[in-house]
Amino acid sequence: xxxxxxxxxxxxxxxxxxxxxxxxxxxxxxxxxxxxxxxxxxxxxxxxxxxxxxxxxxxxxxxxxxxxxxxxxxxxxxxxxxxxxxxxxxxxxxxxxxxxxxxxxxxxxxxxxxxxxxxxxxxxxxxxxxxxxxxxxxxxxxxxxxxxxxxxxxxxxxxxxxxxxxxxxxxxxx
Numbered sequence: 001x002x003x004x005x006x007x008x009x010x011x012x013x014x015x016x017x018x019x020x021x022x023x024x025x026x027x028x029x030x031x032x033x034x035x036x037x038x039x040x041x042x043x044x045x046x047x048x049x050x051x052x053x054x055x056x057x058x059x060x061x062x063x064x065x066x067x068x069x070x071x072x073x074x075x076x077x078x079x080x081x082x083x084x085x086x087x088x089x090x091x092x093x094x095x096x097x098x099x100x101x102x103x104x105x106x107x108x109x110x111x112x113x114x115x116x117x118x119x120x121x122x123x124x125x126x127x128x129x130x131x132x133x134x135x136x137x138x139x140x141x142x143x144x145x146x147x148x149x150x151x152x153x154x155x156x157x158x159x160x161x162x163x164x165x166x167x168x169x170x171x172x173x174x
Contacts, residue, residue, distance in 0.1 A: 055096045059137045061085045066130040069123070079118040082126070083109060089133065100149045101136045104129060107157050114164040125163070129156060 026034055062085040069078045086108045093102025108129040115121045132152050135141075141149030 055089075055093070055098055055101070055137050058085070058089045058092060058096075059134055062089060062130060062133060066127065069126070074118045074121055074123055074126070076118055079112060079121060082130075083112045086112070086129070086133075098137065098142050100141055100143050100146060100153060101133055104132050104136065104153050104156060107153070107160055108133075111160045111164065114167055114170075116167050116170065120167065122163070125156075125159060132156060 062082070065078070065082040065085040069082055072078050086105045090102050090105040090109055093099060093105060108126070111125070111129070112121060136146075136149050136152070139146075139149075144150055
């Protein structure tokens with residue numbers, strides 16, 4: 001059988017990169033003094049006063065997605081939106097200074113991913129995750145120093161693990 005790809009010619013286009021024109025090269029003397037980690041930490045420090053607001057915005061997006069679940073029920077569309085909001089929090093929480101909230105969001109994502117169908121995801125448990133994230137952000141439960149937040153995470157994690165253990169394995173897991 002003939003391979004149609006062999007009969008076609010391809011041209012690989014490489015877009016021009018003008019990144020070099022956007023940055024100034026350091027002199028050898030400057031390069032010896034430059035510490036990229038220190039520069040990144042300084043940049044994060046300058047931005048850190050925005051972190052609480054950014055986390056508030058991510059939490060509002062999660063709450064909005066949850067309101068849609070409450071009004072329309074759990075289905076493919078609403079759970080996908082809710083998952084995306086939780087996944088965004090999971091990915092950004094550590095950078096924004098809320099690692100404990102990130103762990104709660106990660107467990108919520110695990111619950112959604114492990115479920116064999118949207119209908120198998122208990123709305124009550126999902127709502128508890130949303131409430132926990134919202135409360136932890138409001139209360140500033142950022143890390144393991146917040147005992148209430150840690151206990152809340154452990155409880156949600158235990159309930160989720162027990163539930164997930166009852167789900168049939170997904171075909172890709174088998």
